[in-house]
Amino acid sequence: MNVPFRPRRCRLPGIAFVAALACAAAPVTAGAMTPVNLGTAQPFVVLAGATATNTGPSVLNGDLGVAPGTALVGFGLPAVVNGATNAANAVAAQAQLDLTTAYDVAAGEAVLPVNDLTGTDLGNRVLKPGAYRFTSSAQLTGPLTLDAEGDPAAQFVFEIASSLTTASASSVVLLNGANPCNVYWQVGSSATLGTTTAFQGNLMALASISLNNGATVIGRVLARNGQVSLINNVLDNTRCNGGTSGSGASSSGAAGGAGGTGGTGTSAAAALKTQANQVSSPRSTITRNGTTSFQRTPHATCTSGFRASVHGRLIRSVAFRVDGKTIERQAKRPFAIFVRSLPGAHTVTAHVTFRDATKAKTLQLGYRACADAVLTPANGPSQFTG
Amino acid sequence: MTRLARIPLALLAVAASALMPAAALAAAPSVPVTQPLVILLGNHVAHASASITARVIEPVAALRPLTKVRTVLPVMGLVTGKDGNRWYHVRLPGRPSGHTGWILADQTIRSSTEWRIVVDVSMRHVEVYRDGLAVRGFSAVVPKATTPTPYGEFFVEEAERIAPHDVGGPYALAISARSDIFQEFEGGPGQIAIHGTDGLSDPLGSAASHGCIRLSPSAMTWLARRIGAGVPVTVER
Numbered sequence: 001m002n003v004p005f006r007p008r009r010c011r012l013p014g015i016a017f018v019a020a021l022a023c024a025a026a027p028v029t030a031g032a033m034t035p036v037n038l039g040t041a042q043p044f045v046v047l048a049g050a051t052a053t054n055t056g057p058s059v060l061n062g063d064l065g066v067a068p069g070t071a072l073v074g075f076g077l078p079a080v081v082n083g084a085t086n087a088a089n090a091v092a093a094q095a096q097l098d099l100t101t102a103y104d105v106a107a108g109e110a111v112l113p114v115n116d117l118t119g120t121d122l123g124n125r126v127l128k129p130g131a132y133r134f135t136s137s138a139q140l141t142g143p144l145t146l147d148a149e150g151d152p153a154a155q156f157v158f159e160i161a162s163s164l165t166t167a168s169a170s171s172v173v174l175l176n177g178a179n180p181c182n183v184y185w186q187v188g189s190s191a192t193l194g195t196t197t198a199f200q201g202n203l204m205a206l207a208s209i210s211l212n213n214g215a216t217v218i219g220r221v222l223a224r225n226g227q228v229s230l231i232n233n234v235l236d237n238t239r240c241n242g243g244t245s246g247s248g249a250s251s252s253g254a255a256g257g258a259g260g261t262g263g264t265g266t267s268a269a270a271a272l273k274t275q276a277n278q279v280s281s282p283r284s285t286i287t288r289n290g291t292t293s294f295q296r297t298p299h300a301t302c303t304s305g306f307r308a309s310v311h312g313r314l315i316r317s318v319a320f321r322v323d324g325k326t327i328e329r330q331a332k333r334p335f336a337i338f339v340r341s342l343p344g345a346h347t348v349t350a351h352v353t354f355r356d357a358t359k360a361k362t363l364q365l366g367y368r369a370c371a372d373a374v375l376t377p378a379n380g381p382s383q384f385t386g
Numbered sequence: 387m388t389r390l391a392r393i394p395l396a397l398l399a400v401a402a403s404a405l406m407p408a409a410a411l412a413a414a415p416s417v418p419v420t421q422p423l424v425i426l427l428g429n430h431v432a433h434a435s436a437s438i439t440a441r442v443i444e445p446v447a448a449l450r451p452l453t454k455v456r457t458v459l460p461v462m463g464l465v466t467g468k469d470g471n472r473w474y475h476v477r478l479p480g481r482p483s484g485h486t487g488w489i490l491a492d493q494t495i496r497s498s499t500e501w502r503i504v505v506d507v508s509m510r511h512v513e514v515y516r517d518g519l520a521v522r523g524f525s526a527v528v529p530k531a532t533t534p535t536p537y538g539e540f541f542v543e544e545a546e547r548i549a550p551h552d553v554g555g556p557y558a559l560a561i562s563a564r565s566d567i568f569q570e571f572e573g574g575p576g577q578i579a580i581h582g583t584d585g586l587s588d589p590l591g592s593a594a595s596h597g598c599i600r601l602s603p604s605a606m607t608w609l610a611r612r613i614g615a616g617v618p619v620t621v622e623r
Contacts, residue, residue, distance in 0.1 A: 324427040324495040378453040380546025382554045383574030385597035
């Protein structure tokens with residue numbers, strides 16, 4: 001859900017002409033900006049024009065789509081998509097149309113001359129809400145801080161005529177209530193996020209978008225005509241969708257090492273936390289304050305397995321399933337099971353219901369056990385051809 | 387060996403293959419790293435193509451008949467049909483051996499396996515691959531000429547433990563192939579299996595079975611602890 005845009009106003013309308021002049025002369029103002037609305041593209045965390053490809057255990061919290069292209073490659077395990085998948089269908093096509101509209105609105109935002117950053121690096125800057133322009137390519141090296149000055153509806157728009165590139169380990173840092181859902185990157189050609197870049201905002205590129213190994217995005221990755229390529233990335237737009245996108249949060253600890261050194265994953269606790277709708281109406285007693293996260297605690301040896309546990313507020317019950325088979329239903333804390341390692345890639349699912357009106361969520365953990373995981377076949381008859 | 391450590395080896399293998407004669411290349415099987423699988427959460431119907439109106443091939447039960455484990459099928463493709471349904475192209479168990487069909491993606495869950503078994507009948511040898519790399523090889527008893535095993539691409543339907551008083555123990559990997567010679571055998575449907583030699587006297591390396599592949603008890607114990615339903619099995623002449 002996009003936060004409704006509210007123009008910033010000078011708060012001293014009746015005091016002094018000097019003050020009014022000061023407001024009018026502010027170097028950066030969002031007051032004149034048109035709110036950018038992604039429309040039906042909002043649920044998408046990845047939307048590609050040609051193809052979307054993935055390598056490795058990426059996690060997508062939000063919908064995945066492609067149109068007019070058809071190919072979605074590499075989004076099975078160990079990757080996890082916690083959302084709907086729309087390939088070359090009407091949903092994806094409409095999202096592309098709405099993306100084009102949003103892209104054009106962003107590209108048309110008025111930019112003050114002082115906000116023309118052409119030829120400069122975005123790294124190590126602190127920017128206020130407003131529209132910024134690069135008449136050629138843009139580069140981010142290091143941290144870029146976006147300061148909303150306490151206004152969560154503040155909008156940031158970057159109009160980049162050609163490409164956007166971030167160096168390895170660069171980051172977009174949000175300050176004083178800045179909302180990644182209200183940050184728009186309009187890229188005239190292609191965007192490339194360097195290794196382990198921590199990016200925030202809605203990345204809208206006319207051509208392609210490439211995320212290098214380990215880059216993360218809080219927001220959306222939306223390519224109008226070209227492809228989106230991912231390598232071991234985490235992308236999350238649930239903050240922009242009020243937690244209603246897809247099937248809820250998810251955690252994937254898949255991959256791990258291959259061969260004999262593999263295990264149930266290399267991360268200590270692969271967990272993504274989702275904040276359920278924290279909506280409480282003053283006119284009723286309906287609340288949606290439930291929260292939940294799904295975590296895995298690695299065990300000492302990969303042959304033993306791991307502990308999968310669900311934490312959060314207002315949880316009524318949790319039903320655990322492994323590869324679709326219900327293992328256990330629990331109605332009181334601790335909500336946890338021990339998952340024995342099985343060869344191959346598997347999925348542990350936790351269906352969580354809440355004590356208030358929070359919508360039930362289904363969380364997933366993907367895992368791939370090591371080579372030494374032990375199966376114990378059931379007894380059976382000897383009736384083969386011998 | 388870590389995945390990172392394998393990359394240079396893979397590159398070396400590619401480079402070496404460029405220099406190898408064609409005959410040598412043919413002798414070195416190319417084994418995929420992983421095999422996508424689909425686990426059935428309910429009974430399905432296999433169709434001849436990705437359409438609900440396409441010819442019905444057969445029903446596919448959610449559970450396997452011998453040990454009642456969930457049915458796991460190798461996936462060869464995923465498409466969205468004209469009616470908007472998502473369909474998996476899968477290998478199917480039973481006759482004719484190696485046949486395929488399309489099932490709806492509803493009531494399924496995706497999985498994968500990094501294991502693969504290749505049976506070389508002429509060499510009387512079974513090679514086990516993980517992540518595309520050979521990890522173990524076993525000498526085998528293969529079928530005699532009069533009762534050959536079907537050749538082609540199959541998969542493990544279910545693994546089972548054989549009771550000590552029964553022949554063929556200690557374990558069996560029942561595979562999706564069926565004998566072309568026996569429509570019924572020992573009360574079963576002529577199902578092919580990779581099983582042990584308990585109670586059987588033919589020496590490893592001989593051609594003496596009725597269609598199955600026999601391995602030593604230690605080999606079967608090693609396999610049964612690692613190979614589950616859905617693992618691809620290639621039977622080569």
